[in-house]
Amino acid sequence: MPPSTEHGRPDPETTTLALSRDGRPVSDRGDTVCVIGAGASGLTAIKNLTEHGFGVDCYERETGVGGAWNWRHDRSPVYASTHLISSRPFTQFPDFPMPDSWPDYPHHSQLLSYFERYADHFDLRRHIWFGTEVVRVEPVADDRWDVTTRSTGGYGPERTSRYAAVVVANGHNWSPKLPSYEGLAEYRGEVMHASSYKDPAQLRGKRVLVVGAGNTGCDIAVEAAQQASRCWHSTRRGYWYAPKYVLGRPADQVNDLLLMLRVPLRLRQWLYHRTLRLTVGDLTRFGLPKPDHRVYETHPIANSQLVYYVGHGRIAPVPDVARFHGGGVTLTDGREIDPELVVFATGYLPRFEFLDPKVLGDSDASGRPRLWLNAFAPGYPTLAVAGLLQPDSGVFTLSHWQTVLFARLLQARLARPQRAAAFASRVEAGAGERYSGKVKDSSRHWFEVGHADYLRAVQRALDELEAGR
Template identity: 45%
Template sequence: MIGAGPSGLTVLKNLLQFGVQCHALEREEDLGGNWSFGKESSSVYQSTHLISSKRMTAYEEFPMPESFSSYPSHQEALQYLCSYAREFDLYSHIQFRTTVNHIASVGSDAWEVHVAGESEPRKYAGVIIANGHHWDPLLPEIPGDFAGETMHARQFKFSEQLRGKRVLVIGAGNTGCDIAVEAAIHAESAAISMRRGYHFVPKFIRGKPSDVVGDRVRSWPIPQAWKRWIVRQSIAFALGRPEKYGLPHPDHDIFATHPIINSQLPYYVGHGRVQVFPDVKKFDGREVVFADDRRQEFDLVIFATGYKLSFPFIDLEELHPQNGTPRLFLHAFHPDRDNIYVAGMIQPNSGQWPLTELQAKIMARFIAAQTTNPEIASWFRALKHSSGLGLPHRQEYVASPRHLLEVDYYAYRERLRKIVSRMDAVKPLNAQH
């Protein structure tokens, strides 16, 4: 296992429960990955809260405490992950301060793993990659030079970085909108550059987390079109249309992009604390020139432009790529190989951790089934070979890099649950762990 963040932890827990001998290699001195604020592996900032509620974020087998916020802070998220590791005795199976430099297949049934500081490679029967996909900044190519300060959102950590500055945030995803709100509160002035208009979803609908409300509606036995109408009306009632606040009108259906879970940005735009601009055309000294030819001076530009999907320690050809992206069944399972997996390589429209937990249940059962239940192993092997991506989208997403890993939470979860149920007859291995 490479990585001991949220995805690596639940895979480790499930493999151990099925008697699979395994351990995780983690480059940091402690677990948590992106949620270990201040570490090199972390992209969160001081005031970060989850954009999925605690109910929709927690692993199904380990609920978050009632005392946690409805939308937990990064401190609560890390506390929860540490509690999970203690509950299932995972610490003793994690090798900290261990950096993987390279992994390569040896024949069809083994892998060599080159670890920093070790002269000889380690050999493993299989590898599970859980290195996350929010750590390698994606920066746009913008003509001209900016004479002020620039940074990627990954470098933004504290509100003090904004004080006394005229701040422009480029990018209107969830991170960009959150940082624009921070700038509205702490900076001299704040602005956001939006390539297109987006639908905004409030965190709460009548006091309930909006993703909990949405999940409940999705479970009702009524036509899909009715469910979408109910969701649209609920959001319109709770927040209203973006253009009413001075935001651009969305050019797509509410379900065609990754949701923007934020009611504060419309509030601050409506109060004149955040200016809204279109896409950036070029830089010109301290000035930024926008697509509508407006110009304005700024001191600090923050690129909230997302992240690359990066696997620097493995030849991408090992991951069955298509157009530079791993093409895996359900974004996790190699269609032809049974000893290489990627955990957490998804972008759901609600909490990710319980989805990765379901991925982990399938991985554990499939690995065990290869010894204890060849019939089920053969069934799943044929399924992942013949199903391609197997992505249960309920709608088409806007063509954008941010939707490369997008999955519909409800449909994806139900697909994984059905596979887990089909594999529940698999018995754990007898190996000690």
Template identity: 45%
Template sequence: MAGNGSEPERVCVVGAGPAGLSAARALQRLGIAYDQYERHNDVGGIWSLDNPGTPMYESAHFISSRKTSGFFDFPMPEDFPDYPGHRLILQYTRDFADAYGLREAIRFGTAVSAVERSGDAWAVTAEDGSRHRYRAVVCATGVTWTPRMPRHPGTFTGEIRHSSSYRSPEEFRGKRVLVVGLGNSGADIACDAAASAEAAFVSVRRGYHLIPKHIFGVPSDEFAAKGPRLPLRLERPLFAATLRLLQGDLTRYGLPKPDHKLFESHPLLNSQLIHHLQHGDVAVRPDIASLDGDRVRFTDGTGERIDLVLYATGYDWDIPYAEKYFTWNDGRPELYLTAFSREHRNLFGLGYLEINSSAYTVFDHISNILAQYLHDQEHAPARAARFDRMIAKDRPRLDGGIRFLDSARHRSYVDAHAYRGYLGTIGGHMGWTGLTPGMFDRQRRSA
């Protein structure tokens, strides 16, 4: 797979989920030769329930809406609902791969076991024993494959699982269920338990701002995007006042008062949870203090008899095949613009970020810059060297002025508007072409 020179010409993309497919399309558009490895038997990543280890479950839906999500220049179909379910998202992702002929470069059923530095290139070893050298490696294998399981003192005689093993509300029939954690998955699963379990509880350590999926009949993110872009000092109180008008005081349902301002944490987008709290179908409990036989004790001194404890407590990020080449801080890789290794040239991590809106489109923006940088290495080396200096020294703020919570999760958080804006600034500074409507038309095939 090497070119005519002493070093290889091809790029390796690891993973064929949304981020990997975004990278592949960007490379393809600029004529950069690449190979792509995917350990599962089709594209789609976490969105396929058939993929072992996926965190997906039957009731899972997108938490950003159809019109604000999706790949750039490839909108979701108009007949999709406002918040498509996992089956439609999987269909859409596979249609995207077909539309741009991306399957042809993918080695399905082939996991990467190791990435090693090899001179000025990278040696990639697959689990089947094959080994190839590449000039660059794009790691795009995702962040929700390694479940995080807390430990609580005591012994529990019931069932303990992580939410990654959960698939169907039928698993709750006849059981007293405690869901631990109130992120978006935890809230969804708590609603499933509320409708199916004998009794449902959710353990919450802190309060969150709960945003309904629709505001005045319009998807929340679309509602926010339609209005004028206001300074945060104006946007936050206006949006908070709208939420109070629509929802009232959520503490009366047992939810703790948030210990942070609106937008300072990952948005909890759910319209069903309040319904189930209002009807007593699910009850809020504080953090777990200990486990005691068939009972769970909470920090307020109360306890409940529980059959199943389901931890919706998130995932540890890892890149096992190239772990040692990344600098990690609180479990997050430190990458320029969330994608470029500062220490190792042509090692990239795509999709290793937390963001408050439209991740697919953001993948396309950063993939575009990544591809143009690789293209310049061959065709405009002086400009590529200028970007090398930016990778080493530029320290942009991508939080949009929001002081995100001081936690490991939120240290990798970026504001979508600020992130896209800065990527546009970088593109203009470098003389690179930004994403424009219709730019992929010639590349697209009929699906």
């Protein structure tokens, strides 16, 4: 194994040349691991792999770290007011805390500076090839991988390098999911996906319809309430709008106190409903639909302001859109509204266009990989996906432990192959496992995980892998 101080970049002089299946030259990178993407999950992958003694080449299509959280990146979904949904202890990497002086819910620019400091603190940039995008990732013999890259934008020649393992950390919040509506083409108003929403000035003085009750949809509805001349907020169903603070503390910290005390789900749901009832009150009184599910069954929405603005008449809750027509929108309850601007906060779809969908167990190309721990693909012991999770909490902690587990697995492959083999059969048996209670089925919720359930599963996997060490 190369020492961790080894310079990570491919060096054509010292590598032996192999040939790919179709006869192109491949530079062999030996035991080096390839990481795709230098966002939050990619950075923690580099850090944890180098910490476990592996050489790493990371490819990043942009020119900076931070991925989705870097507002300079053209694929970044953040808007000016983006703040964290989970409070600091749940958001930070478990071995690199955010500063004490930061607020409970930091701003996205603070998060970017956090990732930049993380990269500098652990000297990760020397492993990253910026401005380089991955075109193809192909499995080859001996569980190795050929990774083909080129300059972002398709300039310059492609080059292929062979790696011992690959971590896919390309993020899942950059490819907009746009629902199709009857008559949308005839609609004369402006239409945008939340991914191109950057600043509340885009809403100022307009009649705005916001579609979608995710955290982004609610944030934009609140900004429309402050800036737009009118705001309608269209949701498919009623949701639980959790305040960011309850009982004087960030709500997720209160929730985890109950989790820690192992309070059963039913009781937690009851307590939650009770607390909401006492603090926020009955939402149907504001004209919001009654939730058709119990709390914790959909991705949590943490927004203290939405209900506030509904109560001030600045947001008009409306049901789903039935169809568009030239001058406006017909809702499913038959009502007609006439927005000038429609913002679709309808989410994103994960995409892995450089990888054969079959590798991730997505044989019918439905966009839903079949993995164990949302990370490990059956039959491909040297591949891991990092951060393909929609947790009810911060995702970075989870990516951190995924990549620690993967690094330990790669170590076990070298030192204790029978343990690694046991892990592989575990992946085989457990693929497609879910790590949350009952959730509503939608393309948003298939990779929804409860952070405690998920981390417990990772802990078990780690304990099994390390047993008898």
